[in-house]
Structure formats: C-alpha cells, structure tokens
Amino acid sequence: MTNTNTKTKTKTEATPAKTANGPSRSKGGSDQVVSIPKRHEEERKRLPIYSARDAILAGIKKHPSVIIVGETGSGKTTQIPQYILEAGWAQYGAIAVTQPRRVAATSLARRVAEEAGTKLGQRVGYTVRFDDTSSPHTKLKYLTDGMLMREILSDPLLHRYNYVLLDEAHERTLRTDILFGMLKDIQSKRHQLKPNGSATTTPRIVDELKIIVMSATLDAERFAKYFNNAEILYVEGRQFPVRVFNTLEPQPDYLDSALVTALQIHTEQGPGDVLVFLTGQEEIENLEKLLLEQRQRLPAEAQDLLVCPLFAALPPAQQALVFTPAPPRTRKIILATNIAETSITLPGIRYVIDTGVHKSRGYSSKIGIESLLVAPISKSSARQRTGRAGREALGYCYRLYTEDGFAQLEEDSEPEILRCNLAAAILQLKAAGVNDVLDFDYMDRPPKLALLRALEQLYALNALDDTGRLSKLGKWMAEFPLDPCFAKVLFESQAHQCTHEVIDIIALLSVDTLFMMPFHKREEAAEARQKFTSLDGDHITFLNLQKAYQSVKGDSQWCSDHFVNHRGMHHVQEVRKQLRQVCERVKVNPNVSCGHDFDRVLQCFTTGFFHQTALLQPDGTYRSVIGSQYVRIHPSSTLFGKRHEAILYNELVFTTRLYVRGVSAIQANWIPEASPRYFRQGQLTAKAALPSVKGP
Numbered sequence: 001m002t003n004t005n006t007k008t009k010t011k012t013e014a015t016p017a018k019t020a021n022g023p024s025r026s027k028g029g030s031d032q033v034v035s036i037p038k039r040h041e042e043e044r045k046r047l048p049i050y051s052a053r054d055a056i057l058a059g060i061k062k063h064p065s066v067i068i069v070g071e072t073g074s075g076k077t078t079q080i081p082q083y084i085l086e087a088g089w090a091q092y093g094a095i096a097v098t099q100p101r102r103v104a105a106t107s108l109a110r111r112v113a114e115e116a117g118t119k120l121g122q123r124v125g126y127t128v129r130f131d132d133t134s135s136p137h138t139k140l141k142y143l144t145d146g147m148l149m150r151e152i153l154s155d156p157l158l159h160r161y162n163y164v165l166l167d168e169a170h171e172r173t174l175r176t177d178i179l180f181g182m183l184k185d186i187q188s189k190r191h192q193l194k195p196n197g198s199a200t201t202t203p204r205i206v207d208e209l210k211i212i213v214m215s216a217t218l219d220a221e222r223f224a225k226y227f228n229n230a231e232i233l234y235v236e237g238r239q240f241p242v243r244v245f246n247t248l249e250p251q252p253d254y255l256d257s258a259l260v261t262a263l264q265i266h267t268e269q270g271p272g273d274v275l276v277f278l279t280g281q282e283e284i285e286n287l288e289k290l291l292l293e294q295r296q297r298l299p300a301e302a303q304d305l306l307v308c309p310l311f312a313a314l315p316p317a318q319q320a321l322v323f324t325p326a327p328p329r330t331r332k333i334i335l336a337t338n339i340a341e342t343s344i345t346l347p348g349i350r351y352v353i354d355t356g357v358h359k360s361r362g363y364s365s366k367i368g369i370e371s372l373l374v375a376p377i378s379k380s381s382a383r384q385r386t387g388r389a390g391r392e393a394l395g396y397c398y399r400l401y402t403e404d405g406f407a408q409l410e411e412d413s414e415p416e417i418l419r420c421n422l423a424a425a426i427l428q429l430k431a432a433g434v435n436d437v438l439d440f441d442y443m444d445r446p447p448k449l450a451l452l453r454a455l456e457q458l459y460a461l462n463a464l465d466d467t468g469r470l471s472k473l474g475k476w477m478a479e480f481p482l483d484p485c486f487a488k489v490l491f492e493s494q495a496h497q498c499t500h501e502v503i504d505i506i507a508l509l510s511v512d513t514l515f516m517m518p519f520h521k522r523e524e525a526a527e528a529r530q531k532f533t534s535l536d537g538d539h540i541t542f543l544n545l546q547k548a549y550q551s552v553k554g555d556s557q558w559c560s561d562h563f564v565n566h567r568g569m570h571h572v573q574e575v576r577k578q579l580r581q582v583c584e585r586v587k588v589n590p591n592v593s594c595g596h597d598f599d600r601v602l603q604c605f606t607t608g609f610f611h612q613t614a615l616l617q618p619d620g621t622y623r624s625v626i627g628s629q630y631v632r633i634h635p636s637s638t639l640f641g642k643r644h645e646a647i648l649y650n651e652l653v654f655t656t657r658l659y660v661r662g663v664s665a666i667q668a669n670w671i672p673e674a675s676p677r678y679f680r681q682g683q684l685t686a687k688a689a690l691p692s693v694k695g696p
C-alpha cells in the first residue's frame with residue numbers, strides 16, 4: 001500500500017500489519033452473535049486489503065478525511081468498515097457506508113453480517129427506500145446515498161455516526177455529489193462543536209465526523225483537494241487476475257453479439273457463470289427470450305443453462321436469485337443493467353460480457369427537457385465491469401468493442417449533477433436547511449441555468465414561497481420518497497378526491513414495460529391489450545390493467561395469456577403497498593376514489609407535469625408547451641397515431657427521434673390552470689421572471 005500526503009506529494013511504503021489482527025467479535029451489547037464460519041476468517045485474511053489494515057486504521061485515526069483507492073474486489077467495502085468496528089471505534093457513533101444502489105446496500109450488508117457472525121439487523125444492517133433492517137443496536141449500516149440524505153433531514157449533524165464511508169464515489173451520482181457537500185459542512189460544524197473548540201457542546205456531540213471516500217477508479221487528487229486536502233491511501237494488489245478480450249471489429253448490433261458470445265462461452269468454455277451488461281429492462285427481457293429459445297436448439301448435454309435478469313424494477317425476491325448458486329452442472333447467465341457494475345460480488349461469475357453501452361440521463365437546461373439515451377460507457381465503468389469477474393477465481397472479460405474503441409472512451413462519465421434536472425436535489429437541499437443553493441459547495445458546480453431552472457420548477461410546483469424558501473407544501477413533498485412532480489400530483493389528489501387512483505398510477509409508472517410485445521406474436525398481444533385500452537390514454541389504460549390484475553389476484557397464467565409483464569406487475573404491487581403505507585403515515589387517506597371520473601385524475605397529473613405537455617399542431621404533430629420541441633407519441637402508447645388537442649407525458653425518450661411515452665389526452669386549458677405561478681393568466685406562455693429566480 002502506498003500513502004500519499006497531498007500537501008507534500010511524498011509517497012511512502014505503508015507498514016504492513018504488525019499484529020495478526022484477525023476478525024474479532026464485539027464483546028458487549030445486545031448483539032445476537034451467530035458463529036463466524038471458519039472459512040470467512042481465512043478468506044478475509046487472504047484479501048489484498050488485509051495487509052494494509054493497520055495503515056488504513058492509522059490513516060483514519062489521524063486525518064478527518066481519507067480517500068482510499070484500491071482494485072475492484074480488494075476488500076474495501078466489506079473490510080474497512082469491519083476494521084473500524086473491530087478496533088472498537090464505533091462505540092459512541094456508528095459507521096455508515098453509502099452505496100449508489102439498493103441492491104448493493106442490501107447484498108453487502110448480508111455478506112458482512114455473515115462475515116461478522118451477527119444476525120442481519122443487529123450489529124450490521126441496511127436501510128434502503130421502503131426497507132430498513134437496522135435497529136438501535138446497529139453499529140455498521142449500509143445504506144443508499146438517498147437514505148443518508150433523508151437521515152440528515154431528521155438529524156442535521158448526523159449525531160448517530162462518527163464514520164461515513166462514501167463508496168463508489170467515482171460514480172458521481174446526483175445524490176452522492178449533494179452528499180459530498182452536505183457532509184463537508186457537517187464535518188466542519190462538528191469540528192467547531194468539539195470540547196476544545198470555541199462553541200459549546202453537548203455530551204453527545206463530542207466526536208468529529210470522519211469521512212472516508214472509496215473507489216477503485218477515481219481521480220484521488222481531485223477528491224483529496226475537495227475534502228480539505230484529505231489523505232490518500234492506495235491499496236495495491238488484486239485478488240485474482242482477469243483476462244480482457246476485445247473484438248477485432250466494432251459490433252453494430254451489440255445485442256446479437258452478446259447473444260453469440262454468451263452461447264459460445266456456454267458451449268466452449270469451462271465452468272463458471274456469465275454476467276452480461278445491457279442497457280435496460282426491455283433489452284434484458286429480449287435477450288432472455290432469445291437465450292431461452294436458443295437453449296432448446298442446443299444438444300441435450302448443453303441445455304443446463306439458467307438465465308437470470310437483474311434490473312432495478314425487478315422485485316427484491318427475484319433480484320435475490322442472482323446471488324443464489326445455480327444447481328450443480330448448470331451455468332447461470334445473469335443479464336444486468338449497470339446496477340451490477342459496481343460494489344457487488346455475484347458469486348460464481350467468471351465471465352463478463354461488456355456491451356460497452358448504458359442508458360445515460362441527459363438534460364437540456366435551455367429547453368428544460370430531460371432524456372434517457374443509450375450512450376457509450378466510460379473507461380472507469382469498463383474497468384468496474386471487468387472487476388465483477390476475478391472475485392473468487394481467475395476471470396475473463398469480453399468487451400464487445402475494439403481496443404481502439406476502448407481508447408476513445410472518456411476516462412470518467414460526466415458527473416450526473418451536470419446533466420440532469422436538479423429539482424429533486426434542490427428540494428432535498430432546501431429541506432436540509434441549505435437555502436442558498438446557488439452558493440452551495442459543489443464538487444462540480446452545475447450550470448447556473450440548470451439551478452435556476454430547478455428553482456423555477458419548484459416554485460411553479462408551489463414547493464417554494466415568494467422568497468425562494470421551502471413552503472409548507474415543499475416540506476410535505478420533501479418528506480415523500482418521490483420525485484417532486486409525483487409528490488405534487490399525490491398532494492393534489494386529496495383535493496381532487498382521487499388518491500386511490502393516483503397511487504396506483506404512480507406505482508404502475510415505476511415499471512418500464514407493462515405490456516409485452518413478443519416479436520412473432522405482435523397481433524395477438526395487441527388484441528389482448530385492447531381489453532384494457534382507455535381512449536383517455538396510457539395512465540387510465542394502466543389503471544384498467546391494475547384493476548383486472550387485482551380481480552384475478554395476480555394470477556401468472558392470466559398475465560401470460562394477456563401478454564402482461566407478470567414480474568413488472570409484481571413490482572407495481574410492492575411499490576403501491578409502500579406508497580399507501582407512507583400516505584397513511586403522513587395522514588393521507590389512500591382509499592379516496594373518484595370512481596370513473598378520470599378527468600380528475602388527469603387534471604391532477606397535469607398539476608405535477610404541466611411542463612411535460614404538448615399541443616397538437618395543424619400538421620398532426622405535437623409541439624412541447626415548454627421548449628417548443630417537436631415530439632412524437634411512442635408506438636408503444638395507447639395514443640399512438642391519435643390526435644388530441646393536448647397531451648401529457650410521463651417520459652421523453654430519444655431513440656431515432658424524440659418520442660414521448662406514458663401519454664394521456666388532456667384539455668389544453670388545464671395546462672395554465674395547473675400552474676398559475678408559471679403561466680400568464682389563462683395563457684400558455686411563461687411569465688418573464690419568477691420570484692424564486694431572483695435569488696435565495
């Protein structure tokens with residue numbers, strides 16, 4: 001391990017661990033200790049990070065902030081928090097380890113609880129949206145960055161924790177970036193509250209907050225500078241090598257190429273599971289079908305092939321399948337989005353197929369339009385993908401692009417904060433008491449126009465008052481684990497008396513594809529879909545689907561007969577249940593229904609999505625009300641090919657053209673009524689300047 005002090009830029013060899021500080025058990029507390037499997041003790045000692053244990057602890061003890069860079073799989077995420085725990089340092093304040101994704105937070109907590117010999121939810125636990133296994137005894141908690149932001153709302157100085165480990169910091173998600181600034185501020189405030197500082201203290205806030213930033217692929221110097229010249233520690237060595245192969249020619253159809261490569265590995269290579277990186281649910285489900293079809297054509301001895309999808313909207317029980325070993329002599333092929341790209345260890349994976357693409361959020365602050373595009377990944381993502389192999393044995397990574405293609409990739413992805421709608425983040429910042437969001441300590445400052453757009457949008461949603469401060473409604477919206485637009489719709493549903501329908505539709509919109517369209521059964525599928533179709537558009541069509549699904553109690557055969565995505569509908573029911581619970585907690589009755597008066601529902605959606613509306617043009621096309629862009633209704637929409645004076649849409653996607661999805665017909669006069677603060681009275685033109693834009 002090398003240790004670099006950023007001020008002096010000296011490099012010194014870290015002393016290897018002097019004592020054989022093997023894993024130990026916490027003595028006190030009410031922890032339910034379960035026995036530590038012997039193999040875990042041995043495995044932990046074999047990890048590259050183990051020899052750097054003492055040096056890491058010394059660095060953390062000495063410096064308020066530390067940046068730790070180590071190869072994928074070297075043991076950063078599972079071991080460093082345990083070292084702190086075993087050193088007895090978490091006695092007065094717990095350890096939080098943030099993850100950009102929930103699947104990582106839950107699987108890591110499970111693994112570490114097992115390694116530490118504790119029951120999950122006791123000394124080691126996790127908290128992700130709608131699922132909390134932590135308890136007052138939890139000393140080490142894995143949580144999503146969004147959940148830590150929420151904890152700051154109720155505990156502004158994060159008294160609970162003395163150590164916050166920001167894992168996979170290179171990903172630079174919007175939430176991670178906002179957390180960076182918030183934590184720096186908390187660290188400095190807690191420093192001032194120390195007994196030898198000038199401010200008064202309470203006995204509970206005597207400890208400083210240590211910030212530890214970790215990744216395999218980040219620009220350490222830059223991070224160190226941002227975190228007040230933090231100490232940088234490099235952990236050398238990886239557990240097992242991974243051999244990387246590139247294609248000789250660029251692959252125009254990466255899906256086909258992934259199919260061929262996966263089958264080739266299956267029929268020609270030795271044992272080991274395969275992980276394929278794809279861009280989204282639809283693509284995963286397509287490849288899943290193709291693989292299953294091809295499996296039938298394989299010789300009998302090669303048919304023991306198990307295909308497991310992995311994407312964010314997959315119900316947790318099915319996500320868990322990817323962590324379960326395949327039956328003996330069966331090869332598992334996991335088809336995943338980039339939720340499997342960082343942090344997680346998928347047991348059994350020896351082969352990685354990297355398509356070189358992902359879905360990336362884009363935002364034009366000029367026209368206020370957000371889009372999701374398939375784009376090339378960065379070099380750093382490619383390395384992370386490679387790092388999913390070689391965690392338990394020698395691995396292989398097949399990159400479906402040329403060596404030149406790799407060389408041309410950007411080093412890192414552009415931070416999300418520079419390319420997405422900031423409304424949700426600004427709402428959280430304001431709720432955490434950061435009123436002057438223009439001068440917040442961002443690691444990369446978003447363009448002023450994007451910040452102003454977000455303030456403008458929140459003001460138009462009535463989340464801010466005339467002085468730019470959070471309104472009562474804004475505080476309510478921040479309580480809700482939803483995008484501000486959806487939170488506004490839910491709030492309005494009380495006055496429109498359609499909370500029941502709105503909750504259902506929000507849950508339904510959380511899944512990409514509810515109606516399946518198998519290539520060779522398109523007509524049959526379209527006919528089945530007709531049964532649910534509403535002339536009002538997709539929102540009410542989805543609602544009809546939910547009613548029918550409930551009437552058959554979610555029967556899987558019914559779903560298959562009607563070309564309904566059973567997996568997706570299962571997820572919808574979970575989100576629905578959780579939303580209803582949150583409603584009850586904030587005293588909103590989730591059962592108030594408007595019957596068949598669907599205008600109320602759509603009016604309600606217009607109050608949150610007035611900025612995602614478009615008007616019919618004389619030539620039959622639609623132009624967005626804000627930004628004046630030509631948009632087309634996506635062929636998957638119920639309203640495809642239909643003409644209505646105005647439409648509302650849930651999502652804008654750019655494939656070959658700019659398409660809108662999740663579309664419903666609305667009346668044009670609902671749009672200015674939906675936000676009198678945004679539009680001139682009764683007109684579809686925006687007011688020149690909004691009060692919130694004038695400054696904090």
Ligand SMILES: Nc1ncnc2c1ncn2[C@@H]1O[C@H](COP(=O)(O)OP(=O)(O)OP(=O)(O)O)[C@@H](O)[C@H]1O
Nearest residue numbers: 072073074075076077078079111216343345347391
């Ligand atoms: N669920 C698991 N099952 C089997 N082995 C595991 C599991 N989780 C972790 N490991 C083992 O522990 C090692 C260290 O994992 P850890 O996540 O701590 O590494 P890391 O340095 O944080 O990697 P990354 O940078 O990829 O997140 C893995 O390489 C693997 O050998």
